[in-house]
């Protein structure tokens with residue numbers, strides 16, 4: 216897994232395909248990165264014997280990622296006698312890379328089915344969590360199956376439950392939400408850490424002559440013009456849409472939404488984007504508020520970010536701002552002294568009008584970001600703000616223009632290591648990790664033996680060996696919890712000791 220960008224509890228990362236992703240619920244080829252395939256539907260196809268001899272990519276004419284769903288609810292509803300073994304075997308025969316055992320409404324049956332699947336295949340499992348399970352049952356299920364899991368899937372109607380599942384599963388497992396009704400849901404649930412979404416609604420709506428707009432779903436007969444410029448809608452009137460073009464437009468709305476969501480995460484504006492989309496419906500609005508105020512988002516929120524914070528009267532409930540205030544309080548620094556530093560200096564309009572004396576600012580920044588107290592620091596200013604910092608004649612780093620964070624040189628990092636208590640500010644590497652660094656390769660989370668217990672994404676850290684000698688510096692991409700649960704590069708590397 217390679218983490219690219221983060222915002223709130225959302226992560227953009229590459230793991231064969233780019234996540235978060237949208238997987239249409241469809242056997243037909245779609246031009247998306249992946250699709251969701253219902254295995255029960257294959258099993259009940261009158262051509263089953265012919266289909267099951269085909270590879271799933273050939274069968275679906277899709278060469279991207281294919282996620283199976285067992286179809287357990289239909290099986291229960293129609294009281295069909297298809298077994299877990301048959302569902303798993305079908306997927307094995309067709310060469311699925313991720314296997315979905317038959318889910319079940321009782322947790323103990325679901326665990327047995329997962330265990331049986333595991334005996335038949337070494338491939339990672341996609342495990343479905345029914346909505347009626349209690350938190351205890353979810354914990355029990357995850358506890359028994361997490362070693363085998365590619366990921367877990369659930370429905371998207373209950374925000375509390377999604378937040379609970381996001382925290383209950385390992386950070387290496389994907390969280391999938393089935394059956395979303397409108398694209399506007401995507402950025403809001405992505406903010407809670409949902410990695411993939413599926414829906415068959417785009418076809419269903421097309422069958423009923425319904426057209427997905429930005430904020431709603433409208434009978435096509437009531438439309439005067441098409442407010443969209445996708446290939447289906449450009450140069451057409453509502454009367455000129457047929458089933459295929461309408462379906463393609465509806466699908467495209469979901470595809471565009473996932474791209475906009477990833478882009479908002481990259482820009483550090485997922486809060487603003489999700490909020491805008493949440494205004495589509497009061498239910499989404501209440502889900503949005505619950506998610507952005509949750510402890511889960513607070514734990515995962517990258518800090519500092521280089522994007523500015525637009526204040527629409529809600530700055531104090533934003534996770535970045537809450538983290539900043541708490542950090543300042545803990546370090547005994549006044550927000551007024553941090554007028555150029557994140558998040559206080561990045562809000563628009565400005566929260567703090569008065570500018571501190573340069574000396575007070577420098578002192579506050581070192582304490583706030585690193586817990587470092589240092590007498591006799593000197594600086595050079597750029598645009599009237601201290602930039603390059605020196606101590607005893609040596610350059611120890613610079614205060615970054617965008618967010619006022621202090622980025623130490625190796626000299627500065629050594630000073631921090633000497634004057635702050637391990638493992639604060641640090642990631643401690645084993646011998647193998649130090650060796651990787653010497654070879655100009657970025658160490659992995661598996662090379663870390665200890666780290667700052669409050670580590671969060673985008674935090675600047677120093678890399679030390681087990682003797683607390685500085686070996687490098689960088690920007691963390693993970694939380695303290697993820698250090699244990701993910702295998703990925705430990706930082707975006709800045710400097711290393713040659």
Ligand SMILES: [Zn+2]
Pocket residue numbers: 443444445446447448449464467
């Ligand atoms: Zn369109």
